[in-house]
Amino acid sequence: MAQVSYPGVYIVEKASGVRTITGVATSIAAFVGYTRKGVPDKAVAITSFADFERSYGGLDRDSPLSYAVRQFFMNGGTQALIVRVAINHATASWVLEDGTPDDVLDVTAASPGTWGNGLRLTVQHTGVRNPDADFNLVVSQLQPDGTTLVPVETHRNLTLDPNSPQYAEAVINNASALVRVTRHAGLVFAEAGLAVSTAIAFPLAPTNNTIGGTLDGTTPFLLTLADSPWNNIGELVTAATDAITAAGLGAQLQASETGADGGAGNGHLTLESLTAGESSSVMIAGGSFGGLSATIHMGLANGGREFTGAAEHRPDVVSNVVPSSPGADGTRGGATNLVGNELAKTGIYALLDVDLFNILSIPETFDMTTGQVAGVIPPATALCELRRAFYIVDAPAGLALATIGGWANGASQSRNAATYFPPVRIVDPLDGLRPRAMAPSGTLAGIYARTDATRGVWKAPAGTDATLNGVLDLALPVNDLENGQINPLGVNVLRSFPAYGRVAWGARTMKGADAQADEYKYIPIRRLALFIEESLYRGTQWVVFEPNDEPLWAQIRLNVGAFMNGLFRQGAFQGITPQEAFFVKCDKETTTQADRNLGIVNIQVGFAPLKPAEFVVITIQQIAGDLQ
Template identity: 30%
Template structure:
């Protein structure tokens, strides 16, 4: 109750009237089965179309080895054709399904593909080069030493050496290198050609493993290469003074000892240090600044300086030194990007030097060794980190490529390579090994080539058992098989397509009965005759499942052959389609089955005489009618209780129960008195009125369709004392017109006499 302690105006919000109940979805399905790839741990994964299923779980499965196929298909009691699961998923979406949670089943003996990287320095060719060319554009120059570096060029397809040469010049910004010997053969980037520096080491640096078990992982490729995560400018020493920017006042001949420039602010020998450097054109030169005269200043170059001819108007600007002598520190702009242990590459235009950061204090960075020579403010300090690229193309699926950049090889923070891949990659996981080094000259590389191809994945179908489908309860997010569907509350229809195993189907029925909010679609064994399917149905007595016969005939897109597939996947899609188009109260029958052959779409022809035997026993027939197509011609559950013999009645009550359950959670811990009872009655009554008006309940008035009682007649004092609120709800469901009877009789014409 609100407190009013001082005078004033108080504005308060209060709840008035009942809270609405939103009907839950009944068209969301959950399926368990074997897939080519995809997550095998964690909760079932949602897919909303078949392309998304292919991208996540792979395409169609081939038949397993003959001995595995025969062991499963030939077992009449505990067998199945689990390799047809992707075709069943396709049938679900073909028939109007929109949301499907898939739980992948893997054998206990299945293994993930893996591979280990060694050490070395490899840079991919970034642009094609013709025979006779002496320039190459590479993916990076990190780890290179600069001019005088010997490199080898290799083909990417067969690993054959193409050329060996020495680098005479390089451009860090573009990755171009100039070679002392022209290429004897064409070099192509699309072929995966690459440049290698030195020999590869035998150390073990990183172990990559496919994200889930199976032979699919043998098609995954991984590449790790250094990347410049940041290019930070060298800051000048404070004693260097200010800048000047000017232009050549007149042409300067080739190799001239002096140049004349226009006087400018800062271009005064009295304010400049003894050693001054200037950027003239593409080169950096030490100059001696003369006094200004008539607005002109003479800059003298050291004797013997070679340079090209310069034209008047060329920009001349001062470049200040970041260090006046070799040392272990430099002032670096954006030094906060660096951290202890970071590897950097210093570039002075002629040589590339690697150092490791020891400390960062403000903009002063201390390295593990001296900086060679003098560095200027036009030079850059490149932060070296790792980039991981992965690629995979499965049969029937879209290519998957990933790029993760700015990763640290060591540590365990969010930016470390191991942690980032664990959180973001859909293809691989990584493990650090003892020889891992952040030095780009000893970066993780495969023993040959530039891409590591994972190998030795195993589906281990030989050890697959019915227990793998039934699953085990390891707690939320760690459940397997059918049990894992418990993690998804939205699932309303369940199936394990292709499995007729008594153990599996019993587990599926038990799952639905225990949760009480979902319905199972079961598959009979393929090839059964009428007596066989009736015998198959005998062990079941449940209001939470339905059985359909016969199997369906579809075209397998992988083999372009007709195959028989279990009906449960297609029927789950039919349920979803009818729920969306008509409502859960409409029996999912007398509707066309899509996604099957136009002719002979059912594996067997079921006649009325056959169905006279099947229907009373709760086996729903799939029948072909000329002019009407292939239709679902039954809507019965497997229950011996006549009150629950219709699929739509059972599913309507599941819908009502789940909707009321989720829509009245607010009642818990409210004061249990007459005002609450009235709100509950009105809340449930409003919801059932909406359901009745949709045609889901029988009766010409709402009073005929349902009642809601929540008062002293439904609760005793003992109920109230024990915190129980009891609401009794009764509804009159609409039953399907299963038998449409027209009684026709002859009528004798009577003569009327007026």
């Protein structure tokens, strides 16, 4: 209601109550298994096989996952998530030292693997903003010829001051795709932003108040500091500044810093022997010394922008340093590693951190025994049921036509899973283009994605349109009679037909055996239900905490009904009219007063799914002719 105060016309905008429900993606495929490189136990999104090559090393003979991802994109996939699972891997690392030498910076490759062994590090002190405190770090990559180095990253004007915007850890760890750095634990910070090799204990009352220094690297001088004891680093800097002024050395120190030719000099001032027998010194270095604290940007007067010991503890100049500890690719883990730990979010449980995935593929089960596979399939199907995803199960390679049906019925009874037989054979670029038998899940995941994009998630990913791209042959030819033996057991067959080539010739879930008569026996019906569930789950979050009465129920019916009607118009349901295809019910019958008292609103959504025409029966009959 507008606030009315004067005669006239008032305009009031009122919300329509329409909240559009957007359908979620249906073909984001998650692949779990071993790769040659990449961050372990973390789901990373990619959108092409080129992304996979850059981040995970491309095809690898020991990585069934790499071939599955290639097949996925070759068959129409567009979005994938990769979870690398490897054991006994190691990360290439370096330790950079200062001139003392003391360890000052720990550097590691961005992810484990032998790929990091080809990285080289270079530290530069010239060409930086502040030659006495800053440094550049150059990361180079050794080329395949074993001799050529190509600079890939250059991080400029770095400092070890954590209060600086050019702090090495912050700059490199946020900008670099190749390395990660941490300041070595040996550095001790006495005050915020003030670093020394050994902490200074204040108040400081040295027995020797003199400061030894050089004007140009060769001419020595001596200053005597007064007003000790000093209670903090600020008082120490003030005493040093007063001593420079009293000795009349400000101009000389400034000239020393500038250099005879107007360029940068090498003058510096070292606070040494502040306590008897103290071996650790405090280095004050930087620009001119006209006013020590302000001019060289050090100390409390400048908020610790640079810190005592900056020049001492920055990495010393080195060129193309090889890793001190080499990286290792690691090896495949077993079933336990693939499954991982739910609390630690390793293995398949790394997908718990992902907002959405629709298809799960674990190609390594193809190379396992039936006993090992039995440790992978139950937790994988449970995860898919939790996240409303669909698991394409790769059966062990040793199963034959006579045993695949019994294995499938014992392996899983999940509506959110399907298995295919026989394995596919592809041309292997790493083996002289010879055929290689491999798990079919990557190929089928691509077909799912292609079918979703061209026809919709309600269309069975099977038939003559579901051609297996990139598949040279099938590991075992299957005829009609053999197909008829395992299809009623819920095993989907891959067939080869003249003219059409290799195709997917089945669309049943692992709950799809005829004997079970499950309402979700078909893959498209189950995946359509998962799509509707996830879309409505996300699209009705606005309902929470709204007043639970007829105006809310009417809005729910309007918005959910509009979403379902949109699917009907696309051909997702049976029926000629919307009333025959779906219903949305939310009123006082579904939500009783008792429910309202408990804060519950009940929404009932029903739909008439399109069942695939799995069996086509053509009846042919002769016409007797005209008997008249």
